[in-house]
Amino acid sequence: MGIDACAVHLALAADSAQDSTRRAAALFTFVTKILAMLTKMKNFAEARPRLASWIFLAVGMVVILIISAPKDGTLTVGNWIFLILATIGLAGLCAWIIGWENGDEDADEAKAAK
Numbered sequence: 001m002g003i004d005a006c007a008v009h010l011a012l013a014a015d016s017a018q019d020s021t022r023r024a025a026a027l028f029t030f031v032t033k034i035l036a037m038l039t040k041m042k043n044f045a046e047a048r049p050r051l052a053s054w055i056f057l058a059v060g061m062v063v064i065l066i067i068s069a070p071k072d073g074t075l076t077v078g079n080w081i082f083l084i085l086a087t088i089g090l091a092g093l094c095a096w097i098i099g100w101e102n103g104d105e106d107a108d109e110a111k112a113a114k
Contacts, residue, residue: 062084
């Protein structure tokens with residue numbers, strides 16, 4: 001290899017290292033943002049557990065509804081809207097019923113503390 005070819009090879013290697021550094025920095029920034037978002041979600045779930053469970057259940061149930069619905073076009077837009085709203089309402093009812101059990105335990109603990 002000539003001197004010019006070695007210089008080009010070294011320049012490409014330096015560019016490659018800079019690209020790797022930039023990618024690593026971008027990945028670190030992305031992971032940091034994801035962790036901050038997860039911390040906010042955890043704080044929200046701890047502050048409002050019933051609302052958080054309602055949202056979690058609703059999203060999961062709507063995804064399952066969309067995946068399992070017939071794909072032949074028999075459902076109109078109105079049908080979809082009704083089914084999605086009914087599913088969200090059902091998820092809220094489930095979260096409320098699940099909260100009954102937790103509410104009973106909290107009341108028993110409050111009575112025992114007195």
